[in-house]
Every structure is written in structure tokens, then in C-alpha cells.
Amino acid sequence: MILTVLGLILIVQVTLIALWFIWRVVGTPHAHGLQKELDLRLTYKRYLQIYPSANITYEDYKRMQVAHAYKKAVSSTKIKRMVR
Numbered sequence: 001m002i003l004t005v006l007g008l009i010l011i012v013q014v015t016l017i018a019l020w021f022i023w024r025v026v027g028t029p030h031a032h033g034l035q036k037e038l039d040l041r042l043t044y045k046r047y048l049q050i051y052p053s054a055n056i057t058y059e060d061y062k063r064m065q066v067a068h069a070y071k072k073a074v075s076s077t078k079i080k081r082m083v084r
Helices: 004-027 029-039 044-050 056-071
Strands: none
Touching: 004 044
16 A cells, blocks of 8 residues: 555656656747747857757857848848749
8 A cells, every 4th residue: 555655656756757857848839939039139158058058159159140130121022032
């Protein structure tokens, strides 16, 4: 009886830890995407402080910033390859 209760407690704990880990890794995609979009205004050093798991070079970060700024600045009707 005691082993059954301890086994159930262990299973619940493992399940909660797994769910917490999945929530931390996956998160909510919409909120994360929006936040990351706003974080492209940050300096490279501050971006790495916020996202320590991001393995991105300075040059790649600058390319991301430029691409994001271009998408926001130019209408899709002005970009000829996007007009159908």
C-alpha cells in the first residue's frame, strides 16, 4: 500500500516536471514570436543576455535586423517578386 502511494507520488512529480520543461521549451508561440520581434531592436549584447541559448553571430543578428526592418518598411505591393 505504501509503495503504491509512493509510486503514484513519483509518477505525478515526474509528470509535472516534464510538463514544466515542455512549457519552458515550447512556450506560447504567438507571444514568443511577438516578443522576439520587438527584441530585434536591442543591441547584440543585450539580445544574448535575454536569449542565452541563441547561438547566433553578430553578423547574423545584424542580417536579421535588416531583414526585419525591410519587411516592416516596404509594402508587399512594392516588392515585385511578391506581387502575383
